[in-house]
Amino acid sequence: MNQPAFKRVLLKLSGESLMGDLAYGADPQRISALAREVAVVHGQGVELAVVIGAGNIYRGMAGTAAGMDRATADYMGMLATLLNALALQDAFEREAIHTRVQSAITISEVAEPYIRRRAMRHLEKGRVVIFAAGTGNPFFTTDTAAALRASEIHAQAILMAKNGVEGVYSADPAVDHGAEFIPQISHMDAIQRRLGVMDATALTLCMENALPIYVFNMDDERNISRIISGERVGTLVTS
Numbered sequence: 001m002n003q004p005a006f007k008r009v010l011l012k013l014s015g016e017s018l019m020g021d022l023a024y025g026a027d028p029q030r031i032s033a034l035a036r037e038v039a040v041v042h043g044q045g046v047e048l049a050v051v052i053g054a055g056n057i058y059r060g061m062a063g064t065a066a067g068m069d070r071a072t073a074d075y076m077g078m079l080a081t082l083l084n085a086l087a088l089q090d091a092f093e094r095e096a097i098h099t100r101v102q103s104a105i106t107i108s109e110v111a112e113p114y115i116r117r118r119a120m121r122h123l124e125k126g127r128v129v130i131f132a133a134g135t136g137n138p139f140f141t142t143d144t145a146a147a148l149r150a151s152e153i154h155a156q157a158i159l160m161a162k163n164g165v166e167g168v169y170s171a172d173p174a175v176d177h178g179a180e181f182i183p184q185i186s187h188m189d190a191i192q193r194r195l196g197v198m199d200a201t202a203l204t205l206c207m208e209n210a211l212p213i214y215v216f217n218m219d220d221e222r223n224i225s226r227i228i229s230g231e232r233v234g235t236l237v238t239s
Contacts, residue, residue, distance in 0.1 A: 054080030074138035104136030167235030
């Protein structure tokens with residue numbers, strides 16, 4: 001494998017990326033495959049942080065659509081991300097990767113509170129850090145949490161895993177079969193064209209901090225290693 005192109009990155013995983021072929025929940029085989037790929041990257045000396053979503057368990061907007069208060073629904077979503085974070089931690093540690101879960105909401109029995117300097121120290125010691133519970137605030141997505149945490153820990157890039165698509169397209173390829181693949185785009189263009197790479201808040205934060213985003217297909221876990229090795233995979237969103 002090539003020399004790593006990055007020293008420290010943040011991997012953003014959607015909850016759906018853990019589902020595999022299941023209709024909902026987490027597929028142990030998919031999580032194990034992801035853990036093996038993380039072990040390969042970790043073995044190269046790359047410092048890796050992870051932000052996980054919870055779309056496989058619960059979505060705040062779904063609760064809102066059913067009449068639930070948005071803030072309450074979002075807090076439920078934050079707790080769901082913690083379930084996924086613990087599942088990832090277990091899989092990583094079975095691959096002999098020392099892992100810490102840090103939560104933006106206090107739940108001290110199972111996770112550390114999020115403390116920026118402690119998180120950076122874990123990374124320096126070769127531990128993978130999983131950030132759970134988003135930003136700890138309602139009305140902010142886990143995309144925004146990924147942009148915020150990546151900026152705070154001085155990550156060199158965000159690796160944005162997508163399900164079933166190779167990167168960014170001019171339209172939703174599941175709806176518009178004529179959608180064109182975009183190999184590279186600026187943060188501003190992605191915002192103005194509403195391409196759905198991340199929500200606008202997250203993209204703006206990445207743009208302000210000159211933080212590149214690599215959008216790739218999570219169906220092939222080896223894409224993580226390819227990006228870390230400097231290969232062009234998927235779409236690069238850059239300033």
